[in-house]
Amino acid sequence: MEFLIGVLVLVVGLLVSIxxxxxxxxxxxxxFGVLVSEYFVGFGPRLWSRRKGETEYGFKAIPLGGYVxxxxxxxxxxxxxPLRLGGxxxxxxxxTRAQAEEEIPAGQDHRAFYHLTWWRKAIVxxxxxVVNLVIAVVLFTSVLSFVGVPTQTLAVAQVVxxxxxxxxxxxxxxxxxxxxxxxxxxxxxxxxSADGVALxxxxxxxxxxxxxxxxxxxxxxxxxxxxxxxxxxxxTRTVYEYDDSGAVVTDxxxxxxxxxxxxxxxxxxxxxxxxxxxxxASLTWDYLGQTAGVIxxxxxxxxxxxxxxxxxxxxxTDSVMGVVGVGRISGEIASANxxxxxxxxxxxxxxxxxxxxxxxxxxxxxxxxxxxxxGHVVSALWQGIKNGWARLRGLAAPRPVDVARMMPLAYGVxxxxxxxxxxxxxxxxxxPVTIA
Numbered sequence: 001m002e003f004l005i006g007v008l009v010l011v012v013g014l015l016v017s018i019x020x021x022x023x024x025x026x027x028x029x030x031x032f033g034v035l036v037s038e039y040f041v042g043f044g045p046r047l048w049s050r051r052k053g054e055t056e057y058g059f060k061a062i063p064l065g066g067y068v069x070x071x072x073x074x075x076x077x078x079x080x081x082p083l084r085l086g087g088x089x090x091x092x093x094x095x096t097r098a099q100a101e102e103e104i105p106a107g108q109d110h111r112a113f114y115h116l117t118w119w120r121k122a123i124v125x126x127x128x129x130v131v132n133l134v135i136a137v138v139l140f141t142s143v144l145s146f147v148g149v150p151t152q153t154l155a156v157a158q159v160v161x162x163x164x165x166x167x168x169x170x171x172x173x174x175x176x177x178x179x180x181x182x183x184x185x186x187x188x189x190x191x192x193s194a195d196g197v198a199l200x201x202x203x204x205x206x207x208x209x210x211x212x213x214x215x216x217x218x219x220x221x222x223x224x225x226x227x228x229x230x231x232x233x234x235x236t237r238t239v240y241e242y243d244d245s246g247a248v249v250t251d252x253x254x255x256x257x258x259x260x261x262x263x264x265x266x267x268x269x270x271x272x273x274x275x276x277x278x279x280x281a282s283l284t285w286d287y288l289g290q291t292a293g294v295i296x297x298x299x300x301x302x303x304x305x306x307x308x309x310x311x312x313x314x315x316x317t318d319s320v321m322g323v324v325g326v327g328r329i330s331g332e333i334a335s336a337n338x339x340x341x342x343x344x345x346x347x348x349x350x351x352x353x354x355x356x357x358x359x360x361x362x363x364x365x366x367x368x369x370x371x372x373x374x375g376h377v378v379s380a381l382w383q384g385i386k387n388g389w390a391r392l393r394g395l396a397a398p399r400p401v402d403v404a405r406m407m408p409l410a411y412g413v414x415x416x417x418x419x420x421x422x423x424x425x426x427x428x429x430x431x432p433v434t435i436a
Contacts, residue, residue: 006334006350007327011063013354014323015041017135018066021361024131025373026055026068029124035111037103038069064323070124072112073376073403074100079114080402089408097404114400118387121380125373132362133284139355141280143348148272150345152202154191156180156221160265163235176235178265183232185266189221202268209234213262234262284359291363294320302420309427319433322424326357328432370403370410379403 019041026036035054040046042060049058074097077083083093104112113121143149162175191199194208195218209217213236221228241249241257249257294301301320308315321329333349366374379401386398 002335003331006331009334009350010327010330010354013350014357015063017132017354017358017361020131020135021128021365022066022068024127024129025070025124028120028127029068029070029113032116032120032124033111034113034116034124035071035105035108036068037071038067040068041066043067069103070113071103071105071108072100072114075112075114075400075402075404076101080399080404083402083405092407092411093404096407100404114403118380118384121383122377125376125380129362129365129373132358132365136287136355136359136362137280137284139280139351139358140283141277143351143355144275144279144283145277146274147344147348148274150270151273152268153271154199154202154205155269156185156187156189156191156266157269158187158267159185160267163237163263163265165238179232179235179263180265183219183230185219185221185230185232185264186223189223189228192220192222192227194219206264209264210261213237213260215262232264234264236260237263284355287356287359288363291360295363295367298420302423305427305431306423308431309423311431315427315431315433317433320424321433322421322428324425325428325433326353328428328434329353332434369413370406371414375406375410375413376403379406 022039022041026039029036037055039055039057040049040060041058042063043065044060044062047059047061049056051057077097083090085093109115113124116124159180160171160178161181162171162178164171164175191205193199194205197208199205199208213234216231216233219230219232221230237260238258239261241259243249251257298320304313305315305319307313308319330350330353333346333353336346365372366377368374368378370376370379383398383401386401390396390398
């Protein structure tokens with residue numbers, strides 16, 4: 001039941017994000033006088049709709065997107081240069097132009113989208129993605145600055161009693177006593193310094209210990225308000241090396257790669273700490289760079305996902321996912337049976353997931369290809385360049401950019417997106433990414 005609730009929460013959050021995205025297009029379009037005939041969340045058959053003024057608002061059956069219909073996005077033949085192109089591409093362009101002209105009511109041509117100045121067009125088309133970007137920043141900021149994030153402190157939550165074998169987390173018969181237990185470190189102790197060097201974070205301690213296997217270290221801990229000096233010799237522990245995806249690194253022979261590190265045997269006490277107000281924007285910027293990298297390598301990513309779906313390779317934890325995979329992750333967050341994993345932590349994790357989705361929507365929609373918003377933004381910017389060049393040469397304003405000529409490319413991009421979406425959905429079912 002919890003799994004289904006998690007999926008439902010994600011679907012509702014995604015639909016709200018899509019609805020706000022479309023408002024980001026519609027509101028500036030109406031402010032600039034464009035006739036907006038439809039505003040729908042979802043695709044396919046109508047579930048419900050109501051007309052208010054000149055716009056029909058409603059929901060459709062397939063909750064995988066939404067749209068606003070801006071009348072006159074494609075300029076009529078009379079407003080552009082004649083097109084001399086035969087074959088299916090020419091017919092597609094002519095049909096697109098004819099359909100766009102039919103959508104303009106009599107006497108309303110002056111309210112067609114193609115009449116807008118280039119910068120107004122750019123604002124309208126940027127409006128949707130920018131809304132998703134703002135949602136991501138707000139959600140990240142809410143979690144980081146108002147709720148806080150789990151942060152390891154220098155306080156000891158638990159002392160491990162042994163030095164586990166490589167890859168193990170539990171003590172087994174014959175495992176040596178852990179150095180922390182042997183030195184008398186207790187739960188509740190707070191590390192102050194190591195060899196006289198003040199410790200500012202848990203990472204400072206773990207890094208110092210890891211670099212000194214078998215070397216004696218003088219520690220000072222705060223125990224109930226009093227400084228206690230202890231001497232500890234970190235054990236030499238063999239651990240596996242892991243790559244960025246969390247997989248064990250192997251050598252040419254397929255054997256795991258290991259390294260020797262110092263081991264103390266303590267767990268840190270984790271506390272929720274609030275971050276500065278700019279932390280959400282900073283995290284958004286960092287994630288945006290990572291998301292852009294994923295998009296640049298998307299064909300390669302989908303190729304590996306397809307191979308994983310066919311059983312030809314393992315699917316990594318950092319693999320690109322479709323809507324089914326993201327829904328599964330949401331369900332796992334809601335239903336995870338982990339000691340100490342509170343309802344509040346589940347909610348914040350869901351918020352972070354939804355923020356990441358909105359960031360992905362922004363980045364994906366800004367790809368400069370029609371039919372994506374980024375393609376229309378580029379078209380508007382090209383119109384601005386043409387207008388500026390004409391002014392410099394003292395010429396009359398050029399004709400509008402003929403968006404209809406991009407339709408063959410738009411259909412090709414749309415078909416490619418459908419194929420990639422189908423591959424991701426299939427892979428998310430037969431070879432899912434899991435956080436369990």
